[in-house]
Amino acid sequence: MKLRFYGAVRTVTGSMHWLEVNGRRILLDCGLFQGRRKEAFERNRQMPFRPRDIDVLVLSHAHIDHCGNVPSLVRQGFRGPIYATPATCDLAAVLLRDAAHIQEQDVEFVNRIRKREGRKPFEPLYVQGDVERVERQLQAVDYGRAFEVASGVTASFFDAGHILGSASVRLEIRENGHAPSLGFTGDLGRRGLPILRDPSPMPPVDWLISESTYGNRLHPPVEDMEGRLEALVKETFGRGGLVLIPAFSVGRTQNLVYSFHRLIRSGRLPSIPVFVDSPLAVNATEVFSKHPECYDQEMRAILGRGDDPFGRGLVTYIREVEASKALNERKQPCVIVAASGMCEAGRILHHLKHRVEDERNLVLIVGYQAEHTLGKRLVLRLPFVKILGHEYRLKARVEVMNGYSAHADRDGLIEFIGACAGASRGIFLVHGDEGQSLALEQHLEARHIGPVDVPHYGQEFELVIP
Ligand SMILES: [Zn+2]
Known part of the structure; x- marks a missing residue:
């Protein structure tokens, strides 16, 4: 052989x-x-x-x-x-x-x-x-x-x-x-x-x-993630800001939605607006729903109660470009999850462009950021970041959570x-x-x-x- x-x-x-x-x-x-x-x-x-x-x-x-x-x-x-x-x-x-x-x-x-x-x-x-x-x-x-x-x-x-x-x-x-x-x-x-x-x-x-x-x-324990998510969202909403989460459409996005679902259902977070702005994430989530044979016990229990762990009804999934653009006008606090995970392409760029100059907002990094990517520059908290060809002052807060690896x-x-x-x-x-x-x-x-x-x-x- x-x-x-x-x-x-x-x-x-x-x-x-x-x-x-x-x-x-x-x-x-x-x-x-x-x-x-x-x-x-x-x-x-x-x-x-x-x-x-x-x-x-x-x-x-x-x-x-x-x-x-x-x-x-x-x-x-x-x-x-x-x-x-x-x-x-x-x-x-x-x-x-x-x-x-x-x-x-x-x-x-x-x-x-x-x-x-x-x-x-x-x-x-x-x-x-x-x-x-x-x-x-x-x-x-x-x-x-x-x-x-x-x-x-x-x-x-x-x-x-x-x-x-x-x-x-x-x-x-x-x-x-x-x-x-x-x-x-x-x-x-x-x-x-x-x-x-x-x-x-x-x-x-x-x-x-x-x-x-x-x-x-070595990774921090998975269990710590939801507590941190809860605290960061509360803090940001408290100062009237909005939470932007760049995330890969398959896997990471579903994990985040699942965590928001659990935090809201258990009353740890109030019923906040969460938007998943990615057509690919919508398609991938449909595949997730079709394969319960891959789920763990907790997920089966949620389904057994007739609840939807992918949060339809709790989370707004966005496919259309117009609906995505409409988010830019939004003044009230909300959470936006969008791809790409390293901020190299995709709808996250438009959201970042509109939101990084406001110090009330939070950019929450939940995935690995390779060298020379915009995501990495955000993690390094450089004073200026280039987005779609223009320089923006990075005033929003940036936090990193690696536990979802x-x-x-x-x-x-x-x-x-x-x-x-x-x-x-x-x-x-x-x-x-x-x-x-x-x-x-x-x-x-x-x-x-x-x-x-x-x-x-x-x-x-x-x-x-x-
Ligand atoms: Zn892999």
């Missing part, structure tokens, strides 16, 4: 791992690589293998850095089945349609410039038609049900507790008279996250590919890896900035868990049982 790493190595995006067993080629994830524009453009277009040579694709979850390049794979000739959990299939469809729309818009913008310069236009990375083809190749398989992905290879999905439908994948292989197993964490969630069940442990494996996003960081922290990773790969033949750390992956390698080795490797792009490993 051969294993090659074609993405999310020493970085966090573009998850893609290639496996050859009994002459069959299996791909684990096919994510979009995000980074510097030119590099991303080339990496996402040029597959490091012939897509038609791949027999089967297994997806861990629907985040775009794990499934966002599947339409390219299909566009370039991959015709095999794509296995994922039922919720991942539905969520991936919603996210990929949105991604295709962004790809089409992006290339249109670039082509306008190229046309002026008399240069040949680019093709979009992929279009809606490619996403429709992906949807036809998707095959849903429930958690815990073993299924054959290729001759001599059986797979099963374990709940990863990261986003709706997220799974860790365990492969059982029959090759040359041996029966080794290989695990892939996908992105590993954490205990106590709202809505979703906690991550399930995986039975021991011979080799494990593990994420390492927070390989060297959907990734296991260092101790969560060590616990999961130790339990299923404590006595393994090899652990490969992927999906982390280099420093995080290397630090986790040291933490694991200090606990005699290993051997551990932090692979490089394109590196191949021959996995054999002596």
Whole structure:
């Protein structure tokens, strides 16, 4: 069996791992690589293998850095089945349609410039038609049900507790008279996250590919989040201000709505106006409602009482542009949740533009902010911020709440890896900035868990049982 790493190595995006067993080629994830524009453009277009040579694709979850390049794979000739959990299939469809729309818009913008310069236009990375083809190749398989992905290879999905439908994948292989197993964490969630069940442990494996996003960081407890949210909202409303929350439309937005729902229902917050201003969030929330099989006990109890944890009736979801613009005129305190999570695009920009110069307002940051993003500048509380081409004085307050992170922290990773790969033949750390992956390698080795490797792009490993 051969294993090659074609993405999310020493970085966090573009998850893609290639496996050859009994002459069959299996791909684990096919994510979009995000980074510097030119590099991303080339990496996402040029597959490091012939897509038609791949027999089967297994997806861990629907985040775009794990499934966002599947339409390219299909566009370039991959015709095999794509296995994922039922919720991942539905969520991936919603996210990929949105991604295709962004790809089409992006290339249109670039082509306008190229046309002026008399240069040949680019093709979009992929279009809606490619996403429709992906949807036809998707095959849903429930958690815990073993299924054959290729001759001599059986797979099963374990709940990863990261986003709706997220799974860790365990492969059982029959090759040359041996029966080794290989695990892939996908992105590993954490205990106590709202809505979703906690991550399930995986039975021991011979080799494990593990994420390492927070390989060297510890998170504050999830339970503290609602108290903090309550206090910050009360404080802001008390001075007549408004709360703006930039949030990714899938996962983080639903968690926030769920927290507001609980705070209002329990009387800790009065019935305040909360707006979720994102068409993608509206679509994603519909998918969440369709998959109660992914919910934890508390969520089931809420549903059992006939209550709607996604707050329809309590929260106003906004799809139309006009309704979004109307919020700019609003003078009374309210909460606005809008994408994108790092303030790089989307409707949050318009809200920020109208609200950052008022010291009564609060910008509440609830997600990871990468370097050089507007979100990061807000976190740094720079005196001026550039929004849509203009400088604005940053007078609004900025607060950061990291507890909603959907990734296991260092101790969560060590616990999961130790339990299923404590006595393994090899652990490969992927999906982390280099420093995080290397630090986790040291933490694991200090606990005699290993051997551990932090692979490089394109590196191949021959996995054999002596
Ligand atoms: Zn993820």
